[in-house]
Amino acid sequence: MEAVAVAAGGAGLTKWQAAALSAVAGWVWAASFFDLTRRSRALVQPWVTRRVLAETPSIVRFQKVHHKLLDNFFSVLSCVVSVPFYTGFLPLLFWSGHSKLARQMTLLMAFCDYLGNSVKDAVSAPRPSSPPVRRVTATEDEKENAMEYGLPSSHALNTVCLMGYLLHYVLTYGPHDNVMVATGLSIAFLLVMSVGVGRIYLGMHSLIDVIAGICFGVIILEFWLAVHNHVDAFVVSGQNVTTFWASLSLLLCFAYPKPEFPTPSFEYHTAFNGVAFGIVYGIQQTYFHFHNPDVPLIFSPQLPLIAFVGRVLIGIPTILVVKFCSKALSKWLLPVMCNTLGIPIVSTCYVPALKASEKSKDKSDAKQGGYLQKVFSLFPQKAYDVDTGIRQRPPRTLKLHCKEMPFLFLHCIDAGSLYPFHFHAHVIICQTKSLRSTPYEETD
Incomplete structure (x- = not known):
């Protein structure tokens, strides 16, 4: 089968790809049939909850040593692994010529985000109660983070993987000595510990959450260091990469555990997930032109600092423009498409034009007919809320993000200045946030 797939020019999946997708699909079926999420939650959640409650008095005592400067310091430090940080940091890696580091960092962070949030929602353990704990949420991102469950700490987990892989890359591809190794390890250790202490100081996590985050981070980092070269070789020169990754992205949405109560974790x-697909598709299309090992690095004669600054000055505003425009476009386009095709979809808060009312429901019922309506009549007759429920149907917005948007933005820019991925990634992020396609509630 593999030889046939290769001979067909990537027309079909290879044996290992089919086996991998079948394994994920089998896990989805088994988890649903045997109710594995609730069973595992019943075993782990009570113990974690008791630990969080037992640690609450210690957190309150620890927070007695507080100061405005400490509030600001730890709040800023928390941004190291936040969405705004990735928005600026990952494009800089691409524009500086470090394409391998950039794509590996992005895929690793996507992997961390998926596993960490899956554990969060599977366990559904609470954060320290506020009050009595003083919770400091200086940014909108922190306020959204506070709506998630506690264990493990995503900030601790992501910081371990981020600093660990950066250190590995520097020591592997650059000159180093014992002093440099010791300095790098010290900086990484200090940053991880500072982030962990900061999460407790800010009232966002208990000690058990931070320890679990660090442990998960070490395990994930060790695994990634063992497979990252194979992953990179597959992304750069593998067979059926786009088809396989699109299928995997879709299956992972269904494999995600349903939390006990709604949280923003699935949105992240x-x-x-869409960012990772944008990376993979963009690299596949432009590797030999802009992402191969011969691409000039920053501070080289071919890429002086002034050229890099020019990329940043052009790239960041372009990313922001595309982000806001695509958000407005998606909010306008989705109601038009749904109303035109007669698809029973509503939005409770993020897409005002899709808000349901009694009159609109009556009109919608009166307009029954047509092929699509007959298709949808096979399913329960209710309007599906794009803000809450996609677990029972393939996520249409994810399909838009993973397939149509990369084609739309692939050739929109001069690749000598900007790389296509950055548009894929940020369009995906802003559209996902605007539509809030989260699995908080399952449809009947």
Whole structure:
């Protein structure tokens, strides 16, 4: 089968790809049939909850040593692994010529985000109660983070993987000595510990959450260091990469565990899932032109600092423009498409034109007919809320993010200045946030 797939020019999946997708699909079926999420939650959640409650008095005592400067310091430090940080940091890696580091960092962070948030929602363990704990949420991102479950700490997990892989890359591809190794390890250790202490100081996590995040981070980092070269070789020169990754992205949405109560965690996974697909598709299309090992690095004669600054000055505003325009476009286009095709979809808050009312429901019922309506009549007759429920149907917005949007933005820019991925990634992020396609509630 593999030889046939190769001979067909990537027309079909290879044996290992089919086996991998079948394994994920089998896990989805088994988890649903045996109710594995609730069973595992019943075993783990009570113990974690008791630990969080037992640690609450210690957190309150620890927070007595507080100061405005410490509030600001730890709040800024928390941004190291936040969405705004990735928005600026990952494009800089591409524009500086470090394409391998950039794509590996993005895929690793997507992997961390998925596994960390899956554990969060599977366990559904609470954060320290506020009050009595003083919770500091200086940014909108922190306020959204506070709506998630506690264990493990995503900030601790992501910081371990981010600093660990950066250190590995520098020591592997650059000159180093014992002093440099010791300095790098010290900086990484200090940053991880500072982020962990900061999460407790800000009232966002208990000690058990931070320890779990660090442990998960070390395990994921060790695994990634063992497979990252194979992953990179597959992304750069593998067979059926786009087809396989699109299928995997879709299956991972269904494999995500349903939380006990609604949280934004699935939204973050969906965004990074789309970002990872944008990376893979963009690299596949432009590797030999802009992402191969011969691409000039920053500070080289071919890429002086002034050229890099020019890329940043052009790239960041372009990313922001595309982000806001695509958000407005998606909010306008989705109601038009749904109303035109007669698809029973509503939005409770993020897409005002899709808000349901009694009159609109009556009109919608009166307009029954047509092929699509007959198709949808096979399913329960209710309007599906794009803000809450996609677990029972393939996520249409994810399909838009993963397939149509890369084609739309692939040739929109001069690749000598900007790389196509950055548009894929940020369009995906902003559209996902605007539509809030989260699995909080399952449809009947």
